Amino acid sequence: MTKKYWNEEIETLPLNNLRKLQLKSLQEHLEFAYQHSPYYGASFRKHGVLPSDLKSLEDLYRFPFIDKKVERDRQVASPLLGDLVAVEEKDVVFVSASSGSTGVPTLSPFTKEDFYEFQDVESRLFWAAGMRPTDRYVHALNFTLFVGGPDVIGAQNLGALCLWVGTIPSERLLFILKEFQPTIIWTTPSYAWYLGETAQKQGINLHTDLSIRKIIVAGEPGGSIPATRKAIEELWNADLYDFFGISDIFGACAGMCDKKDGLHLAEDHIYVEVIDPGTLEPVPDGQKGELVFTTLRKRARPLIRFRTGDIGLVNREQCECGRTHARISVTGRIDDMIIVSGVNVFPSDIEYVVRNIPSLTGEYRITVVEENHMTKFDIEAERSVHANVSDEYLVNQISHLTKTRLGVKPRQVKVLNSGELPRATHKAKRIVDLRGYKGREEKVEYFEVNKYDKNRSVVSTGQLSH
Ligand SMILES: [Zn+2]
Numbered sequence: 229m230t231k232k233y234w235n236e237e238i239e240t241l242p243l244n245n246l247r248k249l250q251l252k253s254l255q256e257h258l259e260f261a262y263q264h265s266p267y268y269g270a271s272f273r274k275h276g277v278l279p280s281d282l283k284s285l286e287d288l289y290r291f292p293f294i295d296k297k298v299e300r301d302r303q304v305a306s307p308l309l310g311d312l313v314a315v316e317e318k319d320v321v322f323v324s325a326s327s328g329s330t331g332v333p334t335l336s337p338f339t340k341e342d343f344y345e346f347q348d349v350e351s352r353l354f355w356a357a358g359m360r361p362t363d364r365y366v367h368a369l370n371f372t373l374f375v376g377g378p379d380v381i382g383a384q385n386l387g388a389l390c391l392w393v394g395t396i397p398s399e400r401l402l403f404i405l406k407e408f409q410p411t412i413i414w415t416t417p418s419y420a421w422y423l424g425e426t427a428q429k430q431g432i433n434l435h436t437d438l439s440i441r442k443i444i445v446a447g448e449p450g451g452s453i454p455a456t457r458k459a460i461e462e463l464w465n466a467d468l469y470d471f472f473g474i475s476d477i478f479g480a481c482a483g484m485c486d487k488k489d490g491l492h493l494a495e496d497h498i499y500v501e502v503i504d505p506g507t508l509e510p511v512p513d514g515q516k517g518e519l520v521f522t523t524l525r526k527r528a529r530p531l532i533r534f535r536t537g538d539i540g541l542v543n544r545e546q547c548e549c550g551r552t553h554a555r556i557s558v559t560g561r562i563d564d565m566i567i568v569s570g571v572n573v574f575p576s577d578i579e580y581v582v583r584n585i586p587s588l589t590g591e592y593r594i595t596v597v598e599e600n601h602m603t604k605f606d607i608e609a610e611r612s613v614h615a616n617v618s619d620e621y622l623v624n625q626i627s628h629l630t631k632t633r634l635g636v637k638p639r640q641v642k643v644l645n646s647g648e649l650p651r652a653t654h655k656a657k658r659i660v661d662l663r664g665y666k667g668r669e670e671k672v673e674y675f676e677v678n679k680y681d682k683n684r685s686v687v688s689t690g691q692l693s694h
Contacts, residue, residue: 232550234355234386235348238496239551243544246552250499251285253524258282258291261530264314267302268532285499288522288533289510295535296326299334299476309337313529320528324375326475336375336476337528343378345525346478349494350382353483356492356551357469358442361387364410368419370395376446379414379479388412398426406432409439414471417450417460421590422651424463435465446471446480449559449576452491455583459590472558474536477523482556487548490555497525500554501533502542505562516541518562537562539574564659566596568603568636575659578607581629587615587622591649597639598663604639610646619643 233239241249258279261268272278275292282288294312303310309317321340325333338346359365365388367380377394384390393404401423404410415423420443427434434440443466445451450460451470461468472491473480481498482491493500502517503510511517519536540558547555560574567573575594582592589610596605607626611619623641631637 234352239352239356239492239553241496241552243546243552246495247285249496250524251282253496254285254288254499254522255279255282257522257524257530258532260527261314261532265530266306266311268312268314268530288499288501291533293508293520293533293535294531296334296476296537299534300332303334304332309335309529312531313337315339315528322378323373324377324475325373326375333373334476338526339528342526342528345497347378347382347385349478349497350379350480351386352494353471353480353492354383354386354388354444356485356549357444357471357483358467358486359383359386359388359412363388363412363442364391364408364439365389366391366393366401366404366408366410366413368393368395368401368413368415375475376473376479379473398423399430402427402430402432405438405440411439412442412444413440414444414446416447417445417456418448418651420445420460420468421463424460425651434463440464440466442467442469444469444471444483446473449574450579451484452557452559453576453580453583456579456590457488459583472538472556474521474538476531476534477521477526481521485547485549485551489547490543490557492547492551492553493542493556495553497523499524500542500556502540503535505535513542513544516559519556519558539565566603566605566659566661568605568634571634571636573605573634573636577634578630579658581626581633582607582609584629585609585622585625587612587617588626589646591651592658593649594659596659596661596663599639603663606640606642607638608642608644608649610644610649613646 262272262279271292277290281290299310299312302312319339320337322338322343323335325335365383367390369376371377371394380390380392391404391408391410393401424434443460443464445468450456451468457468469484470491471480471483477498482493484491499522501510501520503520505518516539519538519540521531521534521536523531538558539560539562540556542554542556544554546552559576564575565572578592578594582588583590589612591610593608594605596603609626611622622643626641627637
């Protein structure tokens with residue numbers, strides 16, 4: 229019970245051996261996909277590449293990308309599971325369906341072996357976040373077709389006492405937290421915030437009436453925004469751990485260790501690249517771009533160079549915790565990015581600003597508008613009930629800090645009273661885009677990672693640095 233790692237051999241594999249393992253797995257996986265998936269067979273031939281062309285991990289750039297659209301189109305063309313799959317349907321034991329906002333939901337299939345390995349990765353991430361068999365764990369994620377639902381099995385295999393709670397009304401969830409005194413809960417950052425506030429309104433003392441000591445969050449960037457993390461940790465008197473998953477692979481593919489400096493990716497299962505989504509060229513480690521994932525073992529449906537649509541960066545240096553697997557930080561979705569005067573603005577940047585002003589509640593909403601053919605944005609935030617400064621002061625603070633952090637100012641800032649903005653009970657929708665389709669097209673075209681990072685580096689005060 230005192231072991232530090234779930235699987236020490238794999239998690240602390242020396243970096244050169246880890247890369248060798250990835251290369252071997254990738255060569256086998258490409259060959260498997262080429263032989264057994266009708267889509268990859270045809271696609272590789274069309275692009276003039278063969279699995280045997282891959283002599284190093286870097287050679288992967290020669291292979292074509294896929295994305296959510298390819299996944300969806302191939303599924304529609306070849307129901308039920310699409311022709312990216314590399315096994316017969318009789319070998320598939322589980323499918324999750326993505327809650328995608330556009331079009332047909334895409335199915336993510338698992339063989340028995342895939343599912344077993346998925347759960348073993350979940351156990352690994354739970355263990356790294358400090359879960360032990362002595363914990364009582366509340367799995368407060370959706371169970372209906374959602375890939376995050378079965379993650380609870382990973383906690384159970386680890387030995388924790390698991391409560392399969394799912395998404396239920398807050399009142400009932402708070403009843404469970406009081407009656408069963410669980411020690412760990414998994415939810416979204418905005419719901420953790422909402423639930424904490426709801427509990428307080430009901431007169432529950434989060435520090436003394438409940439036993440939650442760790443909160444796992446996923447689904448939004450909040451858990452990796454230091455001010456947001458700190459605010460939720462203080463509200464609950466608990467440790468917050470950010471996880472990241474994509475429905476197309478695993479419920480969680482990466483998670484924080486106790487150093488909380490990025491999320492360790494299960495690199496024996498996933499190879500990560502970061503690209504500029506405009507030019508599709510790789511960007512150096514440590515710089516922001518779109519995350520591209522390649523599965524290394526998933527048999528049912530291999531994903532080769534899958535563009536996730538998530539913006540983030542990768543750090544491949546060994547972590548202080550002893551784990552060698554790369555750490556990723558995810559800061560937003562390409563879909564949520566807006567470009568203002570050539571600067572890429574993510575909702576997470578605005579969140580960073582409003583969470584760093586103590587006189588605000590931390591809730592916010594961004595409205596994107598088009599004015600004289602230029603994209604502009606307004607920010608609404610709420611004054612906290614304890615604030616003893618004027619609205620004018622807060623408006624100036626928000627405007628100034630936004631300009632400092634991003635290099636661009638909001639068109640308008642509005643300060644509301646506490647409780648005026650809608651609270652999210654699942655994923656928060658904090659951006660309202662009032663522009664037409666045109667605005668969305670320019671996103672990919674003018675993405676400039678370097679410019680973005682240059683703007684970011686001007687912010688160097690201790691409080692604001694990552
Ligand atoms: Zn670590």
